[in-house]
Amino acid sequence: MVDATIGQGGHSYLLGKTLGPEGVLIGLDVDKEAVRRAQFRLKDLACRVILCRSNFSQIAEQVHKQGIEKVDFILADLGVSSAQLSDVEMGLSFLEDAPLDMRIDKRLKTTAADIVNNTDEKTLADLIYKFGQDRGSRRIARFIVQHRKSEPITTTGQLASIACRALGRPGRKRRTRIHPATRTFQALRIAVNNELENLEKLLVSASGLLKRKGYIAVISFHSLEDRLVKNNFRQNERGGVYRIITKKPIVPGRDEIVENRRARSAKLRIAQKTEVGEQRSEKQKSDF
């Protein structure tokens, strides 16, 4: 099986326990620190554990590199972990004042500060609208551009206060239940880490990588991701490649949300590769 987002190794630990010594668990993560921590967490599993610091857009290459052609299960738990959200150096949270970075993979070149300080107003507004779905995107972009004329925007605190001023809602007093900077931060994080593009690549590779009757399970945290997953599964179902197991996504119950507030927007979708799907990917391979 492949855990495409190993994180703290929580899911992998539970799933890995179901694999015997013949089993192979491949874990991927772009965050070096996550790979290091998961290595420790998974050290006592009976199965073979192979962890790689890799983007899940490269899932097929990583699996094939291990001499494995197809897998029984692919899991992706998208987004960022609680550890990353509270890691000041990542600059992901508007609740802490930190450098405006947002790169989950430190090998990436462009930070959120680069985007905020060097993108023209219209492109910035479009980005905040497209990836943050914020109807105040034009105003936020205007306020950002005005602010950077006097000084560069380099911290999460600066950006959060600009978003609050732009939306006319100071700090945490607000008409909606979310902080005014939430959507701007989401938009920048998606842009910095190419999140949607990587997810699309993962979904495309996954259908070819799964064995017959193999499963793919994806947990998403916002509607842009969920839409990509839903559409990919539906398209594969129409093509006879997948059978969708979750007609509606599985969402956490009240108790789980009380225990873990960050789970509140999680949606889990599962699909299974069909026999026809397996024959098709075999045929594609021989045509190729």
Ligand SMILES: C[S@@+](CC[C@H](N)C(=O)[O-])C[C@H]1O[C@@H](n2cnc3c(N)ncnc32)[C@H](O)[C@@H]1O
């Ligand atoms: C929600 S956490 C996963 C938590 C994990 N399921 C656990 O049980 O601990 C998401 C993880 O995905 C990683 N990640 C995000 N985008 C990625 C990508 N494109 N490729 C690989 N890992 C990615 C993040 O670094 C983070 O560690």
